[in-house]
Amino acid sequence: MARITAGVACSHIPALGAAIDLGKTDEAYWAPAFAGFDWTRRWEAEAKPDVVILVYNDHASAFDMRIIPTFAIGCADEFQPADEGWGPRPVPTVIGHPDLAWHIAQSLIVDEFDMTIINEMDVDHGLTxxxxxxxxxxxxxPCRVIPLAVNVVTYPPPSGNRCWALGEAIARAVASFPEELNxxxxxxxxxxHQLQGPRAGLINPVWDNDFLDGLIGxxxxxxxIPHIEYLRxxxxxxxxxxxxxxxxxxxGKATRALHRHYHVPASNTAVGHLVLEPV
Incomplete structure (x- = not known):
């Protein structure tokens, strides 16, 4: 059967993508942010995942105020990089895994999660x-990718408890897929981070690192954690x-941290990164 072997947490700051695309990763400002991912690139080369279920949020590239799915799963064969106003990023097309994606969608809906099924979608910096x-x-x-988009842009977003429970349901879905997949x-x-208003530029390293601690063990x-605490x-x-x-x-019930990285600032945002495995 398919099995979930690891979890990765990562900021998806668009300026990180721009720094890569423009060859600026070795510049003094950017180098400390990128240094924390050297270990992970080596580890991923050895781990060789067959499929990544990539949880992200769209930034008005695929969805806008006309359609706001709380949870949407991409079941297409492929997903093109989105044009976010400066042309698409010069990155490869994202190749999906329709068989596993449809299996997960069916399992989640039977498990009482109302998923939006997407058969055509461009993917923006949140995923790339x-x-x-x-x-x-x-x-x-180097692997197939199943996009799973979450509404965290427009009120009301899903609760942390609902998201955690969705992860548990995804694990059950993957475990019931008959093909051997990593x-x-x-x-x-x-x-x-906050991008607008009187608190624009807010970064809270103490809270961030406590959150990283809470993902381990x-x-x-x-x-x-209630929504108001995230906001505050x-x-x-x-x-x-x-x-x-x-x-x-x-x-699952417990995790072990294989790698951890935290850096501020990167484009007025905290960079967080964690690699976990189930225990």
């Missing part, structure tokens, strides 16, 4: 930046971290 951070610059991505689940977005306290402590965009809880829920 983590791929670049983990795999580097490639002619083709599957990773990635949670992206965050960490603390067998404590499930993070699933009970991590800024208006910090709510993206609920997507990390989908990854954590998919890893």
């Amino acid at each position: 930046v983590p791929l670049s951070m983990m795999f580097g610059q490639r002619e083709a991505w 599957v990773q689940v990635w949670g992206t977005g965050g960490m603390s 067998d404590d499930d306290r993070l699933r009970r 402590e991590t800024g208006s965009e910090g709510i993206e971290m609920v997507m990390w809880l989908i990854m954590r829920g998919a890893l």
Whole structure:
């Protein structure tokens, strides 16, 4: 059967993608942020996942105020990089895994999660930046990718508890897929940041690192953090971290940290990164 072997958490800051695309990763400002991913690129080369279930949020590239799915799963054969206003990023087409994606969609709906099924969708920096951070610059991505988009842009976003429970349901779905597959689940977005208003530029390293602590081990306290705490402590965009809880829920009762990285600032945002395995 398919099995989830690891979870990855990663910020998806668009400026990280721009730094890669423009060859600026060795510049003094950017080098410390990227140094924390050197270990992960080596590890991924050895881990060789067959499929990544990549949890991210769209930034008005595929969805807008006309359609706002809470949870949407991409079941297409492939997904093109989105044009976010400056042309598509020069990265490979994302190749999906329709058989597993449809199986997960059916299992989740039977498990009482109302998923939106997407058969055509461009994917923006929320998905392509983590791929670049983990795999580097490639002619083709080394694995299949199943996009799982979460609404953390427009009120009301899903609760942390609902996201954690979705991760648990994804684990059950993957375990029931008959093909032998090495599957990773990635949670992206965050960490603390606010892009507008009087608190623009807010970063809360103490809260961020406590959140990283909470993803490790067998404590499930993070699933009970209310929306207002994310808003108060991590800024208006910090709510993206609920997507990390989908990854954590998919890893089961307990986890062990293989790698951890935290850096501020990167384009007025905290960079957080964690590699976990279930224990």
